[in-house]
Amino acid sequence: MDVEQLVQADRVHRRVYNDTEIFELEIEKIFSVAWIYIGHVSQVQNPGDFYCTDIALQPVVMTRHSDGEIKVLFNRCGHRGAQVIRPENGSSETYRCCYHGWEYDTDGTLIAVPRPRGYEKSAVQPGDPAYGMTHVPRMAEYRGFVFASLSPTGPTLEEFLGPIATSIDDLVDRAPDGEIEVAGGVARHLYQGNWKLVFENLCDGLHPNCVHQSSIEAANQQDDTTYSDGAGEIGVRQMRQNGAPWEFWEDQVGLWAYRFGHSYLGDYHDDAKLVAARNDSSFDDYYAAMEAAKGNARTQEILGVMRWNTNIYPTISFMSQFRQLRVIRPVSVDQTEVLGFCFRLKGAPEKMFHDTIRFANITNAVASPVLTDDLETYDRIRRGLMTDGNDWIATSRGLGGDAPDEDGGWCAENGLSELHIRNMFDAWSHYMTD
Numbered sequence: 001m002d003v004e005q006l007v008q009a010d011r012v013h014r015r016v017y018n019d020t021e022i023f024e025l026e027i028e029k030i031f032s033v034a035w036i037y038i039g040h041v042s043q044v045q046n047p048g049d050f051y052c053t054d055i056a057l058q059p060v061v062m063t064r065h066s067d068g069e070i071k072v073l074f075n076r077c078g079h080r081g082a083q084v085i086r087p088e089n090g091s092s093e094t095y096r097c098c099y100h101g102w103e104y105d106t107d108g109t110l111i112a113v114p115r116p117r118g119y120e121k122s123a124v125q126p127g128d129p130a131y132g133m134t135h136v137p138r139m140a141e142y143r144g145f146v147f148a149s150l151s152p153t154g155p156t157l158e159e160f161l162g163p164i165a166t167s168i169d170d171l172v173d174r175a176p177d178g179e180i181e182v183a184g185g186v187a188r189h190l191y192q193g194n195w196k197l198v199f200e201n202l203c204d205g206l207h208p209n210c211v212h213q214s215s216i217e218a219a220n221q222q223d224d225t226t227y228s229d230g231a232g233e234i235g236v237r238q239m240r241q242n243g244a245p246w247e248f249w250e251d252q253v254g255l256w257a258y259r260f261g262h263s264y265l266g267d268y269h270d271d272a273k274l275v276a277a278r279n280d281s282s283f284d285d286y287y288a289a290m291e292a293a294k295g296n297a298r299t300q301e302i303l304g305v306m307r308w309n310t311n312i313y314p315t316i317s318f319m320s321q322f323r324q325l326r327v328i329r330p331v332s333v334d335q336t337e338v339l340g341f342c343f344r345l346k347g348a349p350e351k352m353f354h355d356t357i358r359f360a361n362i363t364n365a366v367a368s369p370v371l372t373d374d375l376e377t378y379d380r381i382r383r384g385l386m387t388d389g390n391d392w393i394a395t396s397r398g399l400g401g402d403a404p405d406e407d408g409g410w411c412a413e414n415g416l417s418e419l420h421i422r423n424m425f426d427a428w429s430h431y432m433t434d
């Protein structure tokens with residue numbers, strides 16, 4: 001069966017989740033072509049800072065050069081090919097390869113080799129780009145979010161993001177000082193399942209009420225005063241929200257999808273009602289800081305944006321309202337690594353950042369009573385799709401109800417639609433057959 005036949009209007013073939021050849025093709029056709037999220041500028045605040053990640057399974061490193069510019073380099077020594085920088089993050093004036101000590105400047109330029117006499121009759125010279133750490137073909141930044149692409153040609157980052165950039169705006173605009181920073185460590189896990197499952201799950205409004213029932217029940221048993229003791233408020237609120245009746249998800253949240261596989265699920269939280277009403281003075285302080293910086297009308301406009309998860313296909317999913325970002329890294333056809341980051345809003349009360357951490361512990365940490373349910377589901381899908389019982393997986397909920405959006409995307413008939421899944425497979429087909 002050809003790749004084109006694996007994706008149909010209302011279903012996809014199970015091979016897209018469990019065929020190693022398809023996975024290898026995805027690495028070549030999707031991850032080596034699309035704009036891949038590298039990191040946030042705050043992760044390399046000062047010259048010499050570095051942050052290691054990968055693109056299409058290839059180790060790369062984001063650095064802050066001595067001139068203040070950010071670089072994205074292949075993490076490979078120009079001598080015999082060893083990975084130069086091994087810790088995930090840190091800082092160093094120069095980067096020195098562990099094997100024979102070739103030394104690189106923070107922009108990847110080879111600056112010194114030991115015993116240079118040995119190279120007198122060869123081409124190896126400091127400064128020669130042929131022996132430096134090579135720059136990735138393209139890198140670009142949108143409001144502090146750094147992306148890179150292994151493809152020298154293709155849409156610009158701005159074209160690639162399109163209207164989904166408004167979700168990044170939503171996250172950054174919520175900072176009274178207009179800036180955000182990664183803070184508080186990383187929540188990391190590896191799950192048994194294909195990388196696409198997590199994107200599908202994060203905008204799936206139907207599953208929480210079913211899969212997350214145990215934590216919903218536990219949260220509902222909490223006395224309402226739990227909201228005000230500071231320790232559990234945001235977590236209890238989140239777990240209770242998962243139990244909102246399906247009518248809420250259907251009628252009040254909405255689901256939007258855009259070109260290149262991006263999408264977001266709306267939300268019906270209202271901080272002003274939920275938090276201020278429970279006498280959380282930090283919300284009043286936050287509101288005052290926002291008002292002082294941006295004025296009342298703009299503050300209301302910013303806080304009036306209500307989005308749940310935003311997926312920027314194929315590497316990140318984030319919650320602008322809750323200052324959370326997940327990076328999704330495929331490892332193999334049935335193993336995926338997810339890294340959860342928290343952002344601090346500069347100029348906001350520190351209590352808000354504590355809430356961010358609490359929220360992360362509820363939703364992104366491995367001890368989360370919510371995430372563990374989703375991971376169990378991915379593993380069950382992995383196992384279920386091994387059976388020969390049925391080759392096809394339905395993607396048809398809400399099919400026929402998708403309407404064009406004024407931004408050039410699609411709006412689902414309601415928040416329980418699988419529009420985002422169909423939209424991702426539409427992008428998938430384009431990448432895979434291009």
Ligand code: FES
Pocket residue numbers: 077078079080081082097098099100101102
């Ligand atoms: S492999 Fe890096 S110095 Fe030899």
Ligand SMILES: [Fe+2]
Pocket residue numbers: 201207208211212370374
């Ligand atoms: Fe879930």
